[in-house]
Amino acid sequence: xxxxxxxxxxxxxxxxxxxxxxxxxxxxxxxxxxxxxxxxxxxxxxxxxxxxxxxxxxxxxxxxxxxxxxxxxxxxxxxxxxxxxxxxxxxxxxxxxxxxxxxxxxxxxxxxxxxxxxxxxxxxxxxxxxxxxxxxxxxxxxxxxxxxxxxxxxxxxxxxxxxxxxxxxxxxxxxxxxxxxxxxxxxxxxxxxxxxxxxxxxxxxxxxxxxxxxxxxxxxxxxxxxxxxxxxxxxxxxxxxxxxxxxxxxxxxxxxxxxxxxxxxxxxxxxxxxxxxxxxxxxxxxxxxxxxxxxxxxxxxxxxxxxxxxxxxxxxxxxxxxxxxxxxxxxxxxxxxxxxxxxxxxxxxxxxxxxxxxxxxxxxxxxxxxxxxxxxxxxxxxxxxxxxxxxxxxxxxxxxxxxxxxxxxxxxxxxx
Amino acid sequence: xxxxxxxxxxxxxxxxxxxxxxxxxxxxxxxxxxxxxxxxxxxxxxxxxxxxxxxxxxxxxxxxxxxxxxxxxxxxxxxxxxxxxxxxxxxxxxxxxxxxxxxxxxxxxxxxxxxxxxxxxxxxxxxxxxxxxxxxxxxxxxxxxxxxxxxxxxxxxxxxxxxxxxxxxxxxxxxxxxxxxxxxxxxxxxxxxxxxxxxxxxxxxxxxxxxxxxxxxxxxxxxxxxxxxxxxxxxxxxxxxxxxxxxxxxxxxxxxxxxxxxxxxxxxxxxxxxxxxxxxxxxxxxxxxxxxxxxxxxxxxxxxxxxxxxxxxxxxxxxxxxxxxxxxxxxxxxxxxxxxxxxx
Numbered sequence: 001x002x003x004x005x006x007x008x009x010x011x012x013x014x015x016x017x018x019x020x021x022x023x024x025x026x027x028x029x030x031x032x033x034x035x036x037x038x039x040x041x042x043x044x045x046x047x048x049x050x051x052x053x054x055x056x057x058x059x060x061x062x063x064x065x066x067x068x069x070x071x072x073x074x075x076x077x078x079x080x081x082x083x084x085x086x087x088x089x090x091x092x093x094x095x096x097x098x099x100x101x102x103x104x105x106x107x108x109x110x111x112x113x114x115x116x117x118x119x120x121x122x123x124x125x126x127x128x129x130x131x132x133x134x135x136x137x138x139x140x141x142x143x144x145x146x147x148x149x150x151x152x153x154x155x156x157x158x159x160x161x162x163x164x165x166x167x168x169x170x171x172x173x174x175x176x177x178x179x180x181x182x183x184x185x186x187x188x189x190x191x192x193x194x195x196x197x198x199x200x201x202x203x204x205x206x207x208x209x210x211x212x213x214x215x216x217x218x219x220x221x222x223x224x225x226x227x228x229x230x231x232x233x234x235x236x237x238x239x240x241x242x243x244x245x246x247x248x249x250x251x252x253x254x255x256x257x258x259x260x261x262x263x264x265x266x267x268x269x270x271x272x273x274x275x276x277x278x279x280x281x282x283x284x285x286x287x288x289x290x291x292x293x294x295x296x297x298x299x300x301x302x303x304x305x306x307x308x309x310x311x312x313x314x315x316x317x318x319x320x321x322x323x324x325x326x327x328x329x330x331x332x333x334x335x336x337x338x339x340x341x342x343x344x345x346x347x348x349x350x351x352x353x354x355x356x357x358x359x360x361x362x363x364x365x366x367x368x369x370x371x372x373x374x375x376x377x378x379x380x381x382x383x384x385x386x387x388x389x390x391x392x393x394x395x396x397x398x399x400x401x402x403x404x405x406x407x408x409x410x411x412x413x414x415x416x
Numbered sequence: 417x418x419x420x421x422x423x424x425x426x427x428x429x430x431x432x433x434x435x436x437x438x439x440x441x442x443x444x445x446x447x448x449x450x451x452x453x454x455x456x457x458x459x460x461x462x463x464x465x466x467x468x469x470x471x472x473x474x475x476x477x478x479x480x481x482x483x484x485x486x487x488x489x490x491x492x493x494x495x496x497x498x499x500x501x502x503x504x505x506x507x508x509x510x511x512x513x514x515x516x517x518x519x520x521x522x523x524x525x526x527x528x529x530x531x532x533x534x535x536x537x538x539x540x541x542x543x544x545x546x547x548x549x550x551x552x553x554x555x556x557x558x559x560x561x562x563x564x565x566x567x568x569x570x571x572x573x574x575x576x577x578x579x580x581x582x583x584x585x586x587x588x589x590x591x592x593x594x595x596x597x598x599x600x601x602x603x604x605x606x607x608x609x610x611x612x613x614x615x616x617x618x619x620x621x622x623x624x625x626x627x628x629x630x631x632x633x634x635x636x637x638x639x640x641x642x643x644x645x646x647x648x649x650x651x652x653x654x655x656x657x658x659x660x661x662x663x664x665x666x667x668x669x670x671x672x673x674x675x676x677x678x679x680x681x682x683x684x685x686x687x688x689x690x691x692x693x694x695x696x697x698x699x700x701x702x703x704x705x706x707x708x709x710x711x712x713x714x715x716x717x718x719x720x721x722x723x724x725x726x727x728x729x730x731x732x733x734x735x736x737x738x739x740x741x742x743x744x745x746x747x748x749x750x751x752x753x754x755x756x757x758x759x760x
Contacts, residue, residue, distance in 0.1 A: 070700070074719045080720075081505030102506040126655035240703070241611035247697035380721050383699070391704035396613050405524070413721065 138299030142334025238257030272396030613706030
C-alpha cells in the first residue's frame with residue numbers, strides 16, 4: 001500500500017514537472033510554447049507557418065495555444081503571475097509597460113546583437129514600436145490603424161462619399177442622411193471605442209493617456225458622451241439594445257448601422273460576415289487636416305523566464321521576416337511589418353487591396369504621428385471605458401455619473 | 417399497497433422516514449449504525465489489526481486528502497490572508513488591514529452585484545422549487561410512460577449547466593428570436609431580453625427554473641414515502657385535495673423541502689457560468705452590468721483587474737453571507753420542518 005501512495009506522489013511530482021516552461025529532450029530538440037489571440041482562421045495560417053519553421057529548424061518544436069482577445073489576456077496574466085508565461089506570445093502596445101513592470105518581458109536587444117533576430121528591413125520605422133525605456137520588448141509583425149468601415153451600398157444609396165480630411169460635422173451629416181434615406185442608424189456608436197476617442201483628443205492636441213495618467217478632463221468626456229447620448233436617442237447611432245444581442249456579429253453586417261470605427265485589418269471579417277460590400281473610409285477630422293492617427297501593431301514578445309532565448313528569437317525572426325510566412329499570413333495580422341513580407345504578399349481580393357491602399361495613403365499623406373503612450377493599467381482603462389459607455393448609451397447611467405465613475409476606476413487602475 | 421410504496425425506486429440517500437413493514441414508519445438506519453455491529457466486536461478483540469486497517473484506510477484516502485489539503489484547504493487559508501492584503505499576483509502581497517473591505521462596501525459596482533445576486537436567489541429559488549414540487553406531484557400518480565416523463569423532466573438538470581445550453585439560451589432570448597416573437601403574438605413588443613440590462617436577469621432565472629429536475633427527483637422520493645393511509649383517512653373525513661396537500665403532504669415532506677431549499681439557495685448564490693456566458697459580449701457580465709452576479713464581479717476583480725486581494729476579500733464575504741443564510745434556514749426549520757418522532 002505504501003507503494004501505491006508512493007506511486008501517486010510520484011505522479012503528482014511528474015505533473016508538477018510537466019508544468020515548467022518549455023522543455024528539452026535528450027536529442028537536443030527544444031519545445032517552445034507560443035500563444036496568441038485570434039480566430040480559427042488565424043490559427044490555420046499560423047499552423048502552416050509553424051510547419052515551415054519546424055522544417056527549417058528541425059531541432060525546435062512549437063506548441064501552440066490560442067484564445068479570443070479578452071480570454072487570452074486573462075489566461076496569460078494567470079500564467080505569467082505563476083512564472084509560467086509562454087516562451088513566445090503575441091503582444092500589443094497597451095501591455096508593454098504593464099508586463100515590463102512585472103518583469104515578464106524579455107529584452108530582445110541581446111538576441112538581436114547576437115544575430116538571432118534581424119532588426120533591419122522594417123517599414124515606416126516599425127522596429128522601434130516595441131521599445132520601452134531603451135529595451136526592446138516586442139517585435140512588430142504587422143501594422144494597423146483605425147478606420148471607418150462602411151457598408152458601401154448604404155453609403156451609395158444615401159449619396160455620401162467620405163473624403164480624406166472630412167470633418168466630424170460632415171460625418172454626422174452623412175449619418176443623418178443614411179438614417180433619413182434608409183431608416184438605418186448611421187453608425188454603430190463610436191462613444192465606447194477608446195482608440196477612436198484617443199484620435200479625437202489627439203486632433204485637439206491632447207491624448208487619451210499621458211505617460212502616467214489620463215490625458216483628458218472630466219469636462220472633455222462629459223461633452224463627448226452628452227452628444228453621444230443624444231445621438232443614440234435620435235437614432236443616428238444604433239440602438240444598443242439591438243446591437244448588443246447581435247454580437248459577436250458586427251452591427252454593420254447585422255444591418256443595424258451603416259458604418260463603424262475599427263482597426264483596418266478587421267475589414268477582412270466584414271466581407272465574410274455580411275451580405276453587402278464593405279469599404280474603408282478615412283477618420284473624420286476637427287480642422288480638415290489632422291486625423292491624429294498613428295500606426296499600431298501586433299507584436300511578438302518573449303518571456304523573460306524562457307529557458308531558450310536564442311530559439312525564441314529565431315522563431316520571432318522567422319515569423320516576422322520570412323517571405324513564405326508573409327504569403328501565408330496575408331493581412332491577417334495587419335499589413336506586414338517587414339519589407340520582405342510586405343513584398344511577398346500582393347492582395348488579390350477586394351478587401352486586401354483596400355487595406356493596402358488605405359495604409360499607403362496614410363503613410364503618403366503624412367498624417368501619421370507618434371503613438372500615444374500606454375501606461376500600466378491601460379487595458380483596465382479600456383475595459384472600463386467600453387463598459388461605462390455602454391451603460392450610458394442604454395440610459396442605465398446618467399452621463400455625469402458615468403464620467404465620474406470612469407475617472408474613479410481609471411485612477412485605481414493606473415495607480416495599482 | 418405497502419408493497420407498491422416500498423418497491424418504488426428511491427434514491428439511496430435521503431433524509432426521509434422510511435415506511436416500515438407494519439405500515440407505520442420507522443427511522444432510516446443511520447450510516448454508522450445497525451449495518452455493521454460485528455465490526456465493532458472485532459475492533460475490541462484485535463486492536464492491532466484494526467490500527468493497520470485504519471492506516472490502510474487513510475492510505476487509500478490519501479489522494480483525496482492530498483487534494484483537499486493542497487487544492488482546497490491551502491488556497492482557502494491563503495485567500496484568507498490575501499483578503500487583508502494588496503495583491504496583484506505578481507508582486508508580494510502587501511498587508512493593508514481592512515482596506516479591501518472598506519473599498520468593497522463603498523464600491524457601487526459591488527453593491528450592484530449584491531443586489532443582482534440577491535434578486536436572483538430570491539426569485540429563482542422559490543420558482544424553481546415550486547416547479548419541481550408541482551411536477552413531482554403530477555408524476556407521483558401511477559400512469560403509463562412515467563419513467564419517460566421523469567427522465568424527460570430530469571434531463572435539463574444534466575445539461576443545463578453546460579456552456580452550449582447557455583449559448584442556446586442567449587440565442588432564444590435575443591431580439592427577434594423565439595421568445596421575442598412569442599411575446600409579439602401576445603402584443604408584447606418589447607424587444608429581446610438579452611440587450612436589456614433590466615430584463616436579462618430573468619433569462620438567467622428562466623434557465624435555473626428550467627433545471628428543476630434535480631430537486632424534483634428528491635421531492636418524488638419524499639412523496640413516495642408519505643404513508644398512503646394518511647390520505648385514505650383524510651379522504652374518509654372528507655378533506656379536499658387542497659387540504660390534503662396542505663395538511664398531509666407538505667408537513668410529511670417538509671424535511672425534503674428543507675433539504676431542497678438549503679441546497680438550491682446555496683447553489684443559487686454561486687451562479688457564475690450562465691451569467692458569464694449569457695451576459696458577456698464585449699463587456700464581461702453585461703449589458704451595463706445586468707448580469708453582474710457576485711462571483712462574476714469577483715472574477716473580474718481578480719483576473720481582469722489583477723486585484724486578487726480584493727477578490728479574496730469578496731470571496732470570504734460571500735462565504736460569510738451564505739453561512740449566515742444557512743444558519744438562518746437551520747434556525748427556522750424548527751418552526752416549519754416536521755420530523756417523525758425518533759427520526760431526528
